[in-house]
Amino acid sequence: MTLSFDDIQKSESQHVLQTYRRQPVAFVRGKGPRLYDVDGREYLDFVSGIGVASLGHAHPGLAAVIADQAGTLLHTSNLYFHPFQAEAAGRLSALSGLARVFFCNSGTEANEACLKFARRHWHTQGATDRVGFVAVEHAFGGRTMGALSVTYDEHYRAPFGPLLGPVTFVNPDSPDALAAAVTDRTAAIIAEPIRGEGGIRPLPRAFSDAIMDICRKTGTLLIADEVQTGLGRTGYPFYSQAIGWEPDLISVGKALGSGVPVGAALVSEKVAATISTGDHGSTYGGNLLATRAAAFFLEQLMDHGLLAHVKTVGDHLERRLRTLALKHPVIRDVRGAGLMRGVDLRIDAAPVIDQARLQGLLVNRTSETVVRLLPPLTIDAADIDAGIDVLDAVLMTVATEVPA
Numbered sequence: 411m412t413l414s415f416d417d418i419q420k421s422e423s424q425h426v427l428q429t430y431r432r433q434p435v436a437f438v439r440g441k442g443p444r445l446y447d448v449d450g451r452e453y454l455d456f457v458s459g460i461g462v463a464s465l466g467h468a469h470p471g472l473a474a475v476i477a478d479q480a481g482t483l484l485h486t487s488n489l490y491f492h493p494f495q496a497e498a499a500g501r502l503s504a505l506s507g508l509a510r511v512f513f514c515n516s517g518t519e520a521n522e523a524c525l526k527f528a529r530r531h532w533h534t535q536g537a538t539d540r541v542g543f544v545a546v547e548h549a550f551g552g553r554t555m556g557a558l559s560v561t562y563d564e565h566y567r568a569p570f571g572p573l574l575g576p577v578t579f580v581n582p583d584s585p586d587a588l589a590a591a592v593t594d595r596t597a598a599i600i601a602e603p604i605r606g607e608g609g610i611r612p613l614p615r616a617f618s619d620a621i622m623d624i625c626r627k628t629g630t631l632l633i634a635d636e637v638q639t640g641l642g643r644t645g646y647p648f649y650s651q652a653i654g655w656e657p658d659l660i661s662v663g664k665a666l667g668s669g670v671p672v673g674a675a676l677v678s679e680k681v682a683a684t685i686s687t688g689d690h691g692s693t694y695g696g697n698l699l700a701t702r703a704a705a706f707f708l709e710q711l712m713d714h715g716l717l718a719h720v721k722t723v724g725d726h727l728e729r730r731l732r733t734l735a736l737k738h739p740v741i742r743d744v745r746g747a748g749l750m751r752g753v754d755l756r757i758d759a760a761p762v763i764d765q766a767r768l769q770g771l772l773v774n775r776t777s778e779t780v781v782r783l784l785p786p787l788t789i790d791a792a793d794i795d796a797g798i799d800v801l802d803a804v805l806m807t808v809a810t811e812v813p814a
């Protein structure tokens with residue numbers, strides 16, 4: 411029996427903890443950059459499950475690998491060895507230049523691991539009071555206590571205090587404020603090279619340079635949160651590389667499993683040397699299914715031209731968005747890199763998101779006024795054009811009245 415949308419919604423409202431505000435649509439299948447709802451309607455997916463479905467939906471190669479692994483062995487725990495952690499880790503090291511990898515199950519957990527490893531690094535050296543973190547305004551690190559502590563938005567944080575401390579948030583327009591915030595008690599600076607949930611906001615050049623400069627001068631560790639920007643999304647393996655950072659730790663998630671939940675903390679040799687057996691762990695982290703999927707994605711990215719493809723289609727997307735901005739005064743700004751773009755409007759983006767969905771395009775809102783575009787990394791120029799044409803039509807109808 412096929413359930414209707416109303417059946418699904420009603421049943422969820424009775425049984426599922428109501429922490430999410432969902433859009434009124436239920437998807438049952440996908441193919442490449444397209445999704446299909448319970449009624450068979452087709453949508454172009456410029457959300458990718460929030461930057462996760464990096465290879466698009468129902469990728470035949472990934473599906474075959476997952477099916478093979480499901481029929482062979484899914485999980486054994488970290489009590490034992492298996493072949494795929496080292497395979498995925500080797501590729502992550504080759505991409506990042508960081509020597510060692512800890513596998514977990516999400517971006518949040520990757521940030522938790524990085525925060526722990528940073529503290530552990532100083533603790534091992536006897537600097538037991540070097541426990542603070544410096545983060546950036548509009549940062550998003552996740553919802554567990556540690557990751558939440560380095561998340562800026564008060565409405566995520568306020569009901570859950572007291573959180574981890576001390577954490578200082580710095581305005582990225584002020585390199586001087588950064589210099590003042592970093593003290594001899596700071597374990598690490600944690601920052602996204604482009605803040606994703608915070609509105610697709612790249613860091614100003616002076617600020618990202620100041621981060622690297624201060625870390626070099628003071629020995630403070632740099633944690634690059636590349637959960638959203640990493641693994642090809644911006645046309646670079648890591649956006650840290652584009653802005654001249656040399657992080658000690660990088661957190662990744664989202665794109666890594668192309669839909670199979672997996673995250674990782676990438677760790678420099680210097681930090682790894684201060685971590686001991688038993689310092690961190692996870693029952694599921696790095697299981698056979700997750701790391702085989704990750705290894706498959708990384709192989710596509712590195713050996714099958716996916717990274718070069720993102721650069722090409724990312725430039726195309728940027729050109730289309732710049733043209734759109736010239737046409738629609740409601741667009742205040744276009745930001746981002748590669749296939750991670752934000753269209754900042756002079757109005758609330760919610761009606762644009764709704765209208766786009768009704769016209770068969772999935773985009774999402776972040777930071778109130780920003781239409782966020784995160785299509786699958788495999789999308790082609792024709793589908794980008796099709797999506798931007800819908801956005802164009804929606805902006806014509808929704809945004810007719812622009813506030814002065």
Ligand code: PLP
Nearest residue numbers: 516517518550551552606637638
């Ligand atoms: N860090 C960044 C930059 C993110 O964008 C996100 C999620 O949006 C996270 C961390 C948390 O990742 P997850 O939701 O997989 O736990």
